Amino acid sequence: MFVLLFGPPGSGKGTQAAALASRLAIPHVATGDIFRKHLREGTDLGKLARSYMDRGQLVPDLVTCDLVASRLGEADAGNGVLFDGFPRSVPQLYWLIGHLGATGRRLHAVVNLQVADDLILGRITGRRTCTNCGATYHVVSAPPNTDGTCSRCGAAVVQRKDDSEDVVRDRLVAYANQTFPCLEQLRDRTPIHNVDGVGSIEGVQGRIFGALGL
Ligand code: ADP
Ligand code: ADP
Ligand code: ZN
Secondary structure (H helix, E strand, O other), X not given: OEEEEEOOOOOOHHHXXXXXXXXXXXXXXXXXXXXXXXXXXXXXXXXXXXXXXXXXXXXOXXXXXXXXXXXXXXXXXXXXXXXXXXXXXXXXXXXXXXXXXXXXXXXXXEEEEEOOHHHHHHHXXXXXXXXXXXXXXXXXXXXXXXXXXXXXXXXXXXXXXXXXHHHHHHHHHHHHHHHOHHHHHHXXXXXXXXXXXXXXXXXXXXXXXXXXXX
């Protein structure tokens, strides 16, 4: 099963992805997490990605699709993936449809998390992210058990550089101009489940599972 977890930055994709991927028994593939791993390791790809990420712009499609192609080539990803933050542009979407289609595979469902812009800003500026495992927290709604320390792995929890207010505004523009139009392209191809992303984390999870009939 190939499923897209779709929604603006801060809508809760990363928060919801682990439980959903585990319920569907498919790996969770978040392009943002993979880019951040390259950033930490200082690879050439990481250096290139950083120049875009720090400005709230999309990393170029060719680079991003190459990265996804190699991830999809790994043994665990052949029969299904939960994509989080990919595709993020119409060219990426058509690349993915073509890439899966070349081997008789297709997209099965889209979960579109809906959160209004005025809530997004508070969610992102309050977000804290584990420097090791990528787990996300929120200073108000979902703090780690111990301040500054990841409850999952014990590493330091920090604010992402691109989670500052001015960069968030540019990310929301990129979402509106480049990412949102994917939904229109998906409409006649793949079932889109619109899910209200506001409310408790458990409540949102229940709505996602319900929409997918799980
Ligand atoms: P969020 O979950 O808050 O939306 P992500 O971690 O998914 O943020 O992405 C962070 C940044 O990484 C993006 O602003 C963009 O620069 C880059 N990025 C992630 N995924 C993609 C993608 N599919 N295409 C282009 N750039 C991407
Ligand atoms: P995305 O991956 O879509 O960018 P995240 O899952 O990282 O979004 O969530 C963004 C921020 O909002 C995080 O700080 C997270 O803890 C918080 N958050 C996620 N879901 C909820 C929710 N249902 N209610 C309140 N805050 C939430
Ligand atoms: Zn961690």
